Amino acid sequence: MKLRLETAAMDALTVRLFDAIDERNMAWVMAADTALRHAFGDALIDLVPSYTTLLIHYDCRAMDFVEATALAREALKNLQPADTQNGQLHEIPVWYDESVGPELPQVAKRAGLSVEQLIERHCGHDYSVFALGFAPGYGFMGLVDESLTTPRLKTPRRRVAAGSVGIADRQTAIYPLLSPGGWNILGRTAVPLFEYARRGEPLFRPGDKVRFTSISKSEFEAAGGDTTPLEERA
Numbered sequence: 695m696k697l698r699l700e701t702a703a704m705d706a707l708t709v710r711l712f713d714a715i716d717e718r719n720m721a722w723v724m725a726a727d728t729a730l731r732h733a734f735g736d737a738l739i740d741l742v743p744s745y746t747t748l749l750i751h752y753d754c755r756a757m758d759f760v761e762a763t764a765l766a767r768e769a770l771k772n773l774q775p776a777d778t779q780n781g782q783l784h785e786i787p788v789w790y791d792e793s794v795g796p797e798l799p800q801v802a803k804r805a806g807l808s809v810e811q812l813i814e815r816h817c818g819h820d821y822s823v824f825a826l827g828f829a830p831g832y833g834f835m836g837l838v839d840e841s842l843t844t845p846r847l848k849t850p851r852r853r854v855a856a857g858s859v860g861i862a863d864r865q866t867a868i869y870p871l872l873s874p875g876g877w878n879i880l881g882r883t884a885v886p887l888f889e890y891a892r893r894g895e896p897l898f899r900p901g902d903k904v905r906f907t908s909i910s911k912s913e914f915e916a917a918g919g920d921t922t923p924l925e926e927r928a
Contacts, residue, residue: 695722697770699763705739705754707762709770712746715864717822717837719746721775724901728776733769734762743900744825745834781901783820786868788859788906789914790816790881793923797844797878801861805841813908815839816880821866823902831870831891833898838864850876855924857882859906866906884919 698710709726712719727743730750734741737756742749752762790813792798802812821835828834838861846862851874854860858869860877869875870887890897898904915921 695773697767699766701759702749703751704759705752707750707752707759707766709748709750709766710746711748715745715824715836720781720822720824720901721777722773723748724781725773725776726770727900729769729773730766733765742825776901781823781903782899783903783905784897785905785907786859786883786885787909787913787917788817788881788883789911789919789921790908791911794855794858794921795879795881796924797847797860798880801842801844801878801880804844807841812842812880815842816861816866817906817908820903820905823898823900823904824865825900826896826898829870829873829888831887831896831898832867833896833902833904834865834867835898835904836865838866840864844878846876847878850874851924854879855882855920855922856886856888857884857919858924859883879924882914882919882924884914884917 695711700708700710702708711722723743726748730741734752737753739753740751798809802809823833823835825834842861843864844861854869854873854875856869856871858879859881860867860879862877868887887897
């Protein structure tokens with residue numbers, strides 16, 4: 695860990711802990727999150743943890759940049775990694791099928807795997823939630839098995855169905871609502887991520903873990919899943 699403090703705005707400070715994405719970062723990021731929340735107290739407006747950094751938005755009426763920097767540095771002076779077991783494990787059932795996951799065969803071919811082997815490999819790891827962003831409830835997760843590394847689509851889709859599960863580079867994610875998107879779509883889940891976010895209770899939080907499980911079409915339909923093929927939404 696290489697602590698650096700950077701100006702983000704007149705009332706915001708970026709704490710940079712690492713330079714590269716790694717699942718092992720999260721124990722340090724979450725420890726820093728706890729320490730900074732305690733240190734800033736009522737002067738904290740928002741604190742946003744991410745892959746390698748935390749953004750501190752503080753009340754500039756309560757302190758200036760010099761004071762905020764000194765406070766952050768002191769809070770992180772003897773930082774120790776958090777117990778990552780404290781994060782919640784979410785099991786997300788996914789219907790993997792080419793009709794709702796049109797890149798399923800291409801990603802498998804790129805990896806030198808059968809579709810069944812690809813599904814098994816995607817489900818064979820508990821993914822860390824690194825950050826929330828792009829859309830309400832959208833969690834950036836990783837890292838997928840290196841063999842599944844796949845670049846984003848050259849031309850993003852205008853409409854990606856809510857619940858679509860995708861891969862981009864070594865990350866995986868679920869689209870919480872109908873939106874544009876350029877990730878490789880492998881399948882779909884019926885878990886209503888946007889509904890959780892709209893209530894102010896996003897299902898995923900940084901530091902949580904996500905485990906995907908493969909289910910059949912009938913199980914997906916029984917859970918309320920929409921089986922409309924993705925490309926019919928274009």
